[in-house]
Amino acid sequence: MEGIKHKIMIFSLLLITSITVSAQSFKLPDYSSFKLANGLTIYLMEQHDVPVISVSAILPAGAIYDYDRSGVASLTATALKHGTKNFTKEKIDEELDFIGANVDTYASKEFSGLSSKFAAKDRDKVLVIIKELLLNPAFDAAEFEKEKSRLLVQLEQQKESPRSVIGPYFDTLLYGNHAYGNVINGNKATVGKLTVNDLKDFYKTNYKPNGAAITVVGDFVSSDMKVALSKLFSGWEKSVVEKENPASNSIKVPTENKVLLVNKGDAKETTFYIGSAGISRNNPDYVAIEVVNTLFGGRFTSMLNDELRVNSGLTYGANSRFNALKNGGSFVISTFTAVKTTEAAIDKALEVLNKLHSNGLDEKSLSSAKNYVKGQFPPRYETTGQLSSLLSQMFWYNFDKSFIDNFEKNVDGLDLAKANQIIAKYFPKDKLQFVLVGKSEDIKKIAEKYGKVSEVQIDDDIKKRN
Amino acid sequence: MKKIMFHLFLLLPLIGQAQMKADDVKTFTLTNGMKFLVVEDFSIPNANMYLFYKVGSRNEYQGITGLSHFFEHMMFNGAKKYGPKLFDRTMEFNGGANNAYTTENVTVYTNWFPASATEVIFDLEGDRISSLSIDSTMVESERGVVLSERRTGLENSPWRLLSQSVQATAFQEHPYHWPVIGYEDDMKNWTQQDLERYFKTYYAPNNCVVVVSGAIKMEKVKEFAKKYLEPIPAQIAPPQVHIVEPAQTGERRITVKKEVATPYLMIGYHTPESKSEDYYALNILSSVLSSGNSSRLYASLVDQKQLATQVFTDFGDSFDPSLFNVYAVANKDVKESDLEQAVYAELEKIKKDGISEKELQKIKNQKLMEFYDQVETINGKSNNIGTYEVFFGDYRKMFNAPANYNKITTAEVQKVANKYFTKSNRTVGILKTNVEE
Numbered sequence: 001m002e003g004i005k006h007k008i009m010i011f012s013l014l015l016i017t018s019i020t021v022s023a024q025s026f027k028l029p030d031y032s033s034f035k036l037a038n039g040l041t042i043y044l045m046e047q048h049d050v051p052v053i054s055v056s057a058i059l060p061a062g063a064i065y066d067y068d069r070s071g072v073a074s075l076t077a078t079a080l081k082h083g084t085k086n087f088t089k090e091k092i093d094e095e096l097d098f099i100g101a102n103v104d105t106y107a108s109k110e111f112s113g114l115s116s117k118f119a120a121k122d123r124d125k126v127l128v129i130i131k132e133l134l135l136n137p138a139f140d141a142a143e144f145e146k147e148k149s150r151l152l153v154q155l156e157q158q159k160e161s162p163r164s165v166i167g168p169y170f171d172t173l174l175y176g177n178h179a180y181g182n183v184i185n186g187n188k189a190t191v192g193k194l195t196v197n198d199l200k201d202f203y204k205t206n207y208k209p210n211g212a213a214i215t216v217v218g219d220f221v222s223s224d225m226k227v228a229l230s231k232l233f234s235g236w237e238k239s240v241v242e243k244e245n246p247a248s249n250s251i252k253v254p255t256e257n258k259v260l261l262v263n264k265g266d267a268k269e270t271t272f273y274i275g276s277a278g279i280s281r282n283n284p285d286y287v288a289i290e291v292v293n294t295l296f297g298g299r300f301t302s303m304l305n306d307e308l309r310v311n312s313g314l315t316y317g318a319n320s321r322f323n324a325l326k327n328g329g330s331f332v333i334s335t336f337t338a339v340k341t342t343e344a345a346i347d348k349a350l351e352v353l354n355k356l357h358s359n360g361l362d363e364k365s366l367s368s369a370k371n372y373v374k375g376q377f378p379p380r381y382e383t384t385g386q387l388s389s390l391l392s393q394m395f396w397y398n399f400d401k402s403f404i405d406n407f408e409k410n411v412d413g414l415d416l417a418k419a420n421q422i423i424a425k426y427f428p429k430d431k432l433q434f435v436l437v438g439k440s441e442d443i444k445k446i447a448e449k450y451g452k453v454s455e456v457q458i459d460d461d462i463k464k465r466n
Numbered sequence: 467m468k469k470i471m472f473h474l475f476l477l478l479p480l481i482g483q484a485q486m487k488a489d490d491v492k493t494f495t496l497t498n499g500m501k502f503l504v505v506e507d508f509s510i511p512n513a514n515m516y517l518f519y520k521v522g523s524r525n526e527y528q529g530i531t532g533l534s535h536f537f538e539h540m541m542f543n544g545a546k547k548y549g550p551k552l553f554d555r556t557m558e559f560n561g562g563a564n565n566a567y568t569t570e571n572v573t574v575y576t577n578w579f580p581a582s583a584t585e586v587i588f589d590l591e592g593d594r595i596s597s598l599s600i601d602s603t604m605v606e607s608e609r610g611v612v613l614s615e616r617r618t619g620l621e622n623s624p625w626r627l628l629s630q631s632v633q634a635t636a637f638q639e640h641p642y643h644w645p646v647i648g649y650e651d652d653m654k655n656w657t658q659q660d661l662e663r664y665f666k667t668y669y670a671p672n673n674c675v676v677v678v679s680g681a682i683k684m685e686k687v688k689e690f691a692k693k694y695l696e697p698i699p700a701q702i703a704p705p706q707v708h709i710v711e712p713a714q715t716g717e718r719r720i721t722v723k724k725e726v727a728t729p730y731l732m733i734g735y736h737t738p739e740s741k742s743e744d745y746y747a748l749n750i751l752s753s754v755l756s757s758g759n760s761s762r763l764y765a766s767l768v769d770q771k772q773l774a775t776q777v778f779t780d781f782g783d784s785f786d787p788s789l790f791n792v793y794a795v796a797n798k799d800v801k802e803s804d805l806e807q808a809v810y811a812e813l814e815k816i817k818k819d820g821i822s823e824k825e826l827q828k829i830k831n832q833k834l835m836e837f838y839d840q841v842e843t844i845n846g847k848s849n850n851i852g853t854y855e856v857f858f859g860d861y862r863k864m865f866n867a868p869a870n871y872n873k874i875t876t877a878e879v880q881k882v883a884n885k886y887f888t889k890s891n892r893t894v895g896i897l898k899t900n901v902e903e
Contacts, residue, residue: 100831117835152798269614269621299558310607315614375512
């Protein structure tokens with residue numbers, strides 16, 4: 001074995017492309033799926049290593065369906081746990097806590113969801129509660145008022161952390177009037193006007209089995225589980241009307257550089273995003289884009305982190321990512337720096353982006369990124385929760401197990417010419433959208449360097465922009 | 467992000483019973499004193515390596531505060547064989563990723579990689595443990611990085627400022643007095659000499675416990691350990707931390723100004739170290755108070771009385787006596803003093819009437835689920851086993867934990883509540899916008 005380490009070093013200098021990390025053909029474990037008469041799709045995957053079960057539900061009931069009632073999708077999802085026809089809120093909380101089970105309900109931009117994990121022996125108890133939450137929520141008026149008043153305070157509290165609000169600001173800037181610009185949590189003006197009837201209406205329109213899926217992964221026998229779920233969910237009434245998809249409109253492509261400056265008077269640092277339009281989840285180049293982004297801003301030695309953190313000490317971290325939705329998406333560079341180094345950090349980030357376009361990639365770095373994404377892939381699908389969430393993503397974005405099974409092959413198939421095409425095609429070069437959260441007094445002049453500036457105050461509501 | 471810093475204590479995963487047995491952990495110790503714990507697990511083609519060094523901010527003194535954490539960063543900045551940047555580049559080229567964290571008590575390095583790359587990881591670790599080179603240019607740029615880390619922590623969470631203020635007030639002599647990240651002025655003034663001394667004193671194989679889990683055989687781990695790590699000489703044991711915080715003899719209060727929507731409240735009670743006999747009862751008490759919507763503090767303060775928008779507690783692992791903390795954020799138009807009194811009312815109820823058998827059983831059930839979460843991944847296994855070995859002195863205690871929790875009675879929970887939740891034993895911190903009122 002002596003000399004192995006030297007061999008690897010030599011390989012890395014001379015024969016780079018011949019080194020491939022093998023994740024030993026990581027494959028998605030077997031699963032089955034079926035559809036109930038009401039249109040509900042169900043996925044089952046047995047995993048017997050640990051006596052637990054994870055459940056995910058996914059429904060077309062996210063913030064894109066808010067229309068002018070910003071925040072209603074999110075509040076409706078939360079309120080599913082406010083009691084049901086057969087259980088009070090207290091009873092649900094007590095039962096779940098007593099057996100150490102989790103059931104979370106939430107809304108994201110496009111869909112609403114439920115995710116749950118519990119001991120395999122408590123299966124019947126928890127499945128009944130999940131059914132109750134999805135089919136028979138009571139929307140208790142007193143609980144709603146408590147939730148709403150707490151949310152109104154939380155909307156103020158979240159402004160204490162630039163990192164927790166910069167994403168919604170960026171989406172309003174990039175997507176403008178498109179439904180993807182909707183702010184999931186809503187704002188004080190819109191939430192203040194919501195009533196419990198708004199939630200009931202939203203539920204009636206959007207919580208339907210057709211278009212939804214439930215995925216179950218863990219320690220059970222599929223045939224039993226199939227019987228149990230069919231019994232629980234067959235009575236869920238399907239919708240008769242075809243619902244409009246508010247996100248199907250085309251997204252306006254930015255035509256010029258724009259800067260949204262969010263003034264936070266007590267800021268000691270500037271938190272910023274620089275970005276543009278991205279891709280939708282079904283883009284055929286999805287995996288290739290992930291590999292290239294790994295090099296640009298997706299890992300510790302990425303170009304962005306290397307320049308902004310390692311070489312210059314301007315920040316604790318800099319990264320980039322594509323947020324892919326069904327009908328489009330965004331690309332952002334994200335970092336933060338001290339107020340006085342704001343300009344240096346923005347210039348540096350832009351310089352790295354320019355370098356990506358002008359220099360492209362080389363064989364060595366591409367091999368490294370390919371090895372890295374392959375090597376880090378299997379732990380993403382290790383637990384029952386990760387697997388049930390994967391199955392619901394497969395349902396929602398309409399991809400199949402070949403995404404997992406062919407992942408390695410698809411990564412390996414990316415050559416340098418293609419990688420450089422990916423850069424030109426998907427990474428923005430100009431017409432960039434900037435959000436800067438910081439002290440306007442000190443950074444406004446700097447902001448003006450990068451494009452037309454509009455300024456808002458951090459205490460103001462985050463609103464859609466036209 | 468990488469090289470993250472935990473602001474308080476490492477949160478200990480809680481244990482129930484499980485299929486995994488103490489015998490599934492294999493151990494050996496190298497001649498230089500470096501101890502290995504190994505779990506073979508072929509469920510995914512990956513493995514990990516967790517290195518626990520027994521050094522943290524409790525080993526510092528004023529003038530070098532924050533050095534443990536800074537040193538953690540410097541461990542990635544070049545050694546003899548793999549120079550600046552090459553640790554990360556080599557690891558990522560081989561499909562691996564890494565991170566690290568520093569607490570008051572320990573510094574932990576974590577590597578996650580395809581099992582086929584295990585030997586490279588040993589080579590990288592061996593290189594930096596045996597012959598780290600502390601490059602002055604790297605020291606300067608890394609100084610900027612940790613200053614940014616400190617700033618962004620304070621910028622994005624009021625808890626950071628409040629908890630370091632409460633800790634500084636509760637501990638007047640013991641080194642838990644200062645934050646893990648350090649004082650800003652110390653951060654700007656560490657010297658090359660400080661770093662070199664730290665490396666020699668604390669980064670010795672005999673001051674480190676290594677855990678490897680994943681798709682690799684014990685024999686292979688042993689072979690690589692002998693080849694890459696055994697040649698590194700042992701050092702004399704680091705000096706003991708001899709300061710014992712004197713008993714607190716009266717309530718302490720502190721107010722901090724920061725622009726916030728509503729006041730933040732934190733109450734810290736002095737409690738003993740992880741090895742104490744009261745550990746399990748205190749841990750259960752923490753869950754009774756804040757785990758889940760049916761917990762005492764959430765149900766009362768957030769749900770029924772609507773005095774708070776959030777409430778939580780923590781009782782973490784430590785080598786020396788530390789704090790049991792209660793945290794709450796006031797609801798709109800709620801006076802922080804009313805919120806504070808409501809917390810005490812709940813604590814008094816437990817002191818007077820104890821907890822119910824059903825509550826105790828609930829917590830035991832929750833601990834079993836938390837344990838399942840931990841053993842579902844190879845990373846959970848390594849982190850859990852290493853934490854027990856380091857904080858409780860024996861990884862087998864992880865497997866005895868179910869029995870240890872099951873032994874606890876409602877009377878014992880009531881007893882520790884009475885023993886530690888006293889006025890003279892607490893430090894109260896309030897963070898708010900208007901501190902002049």
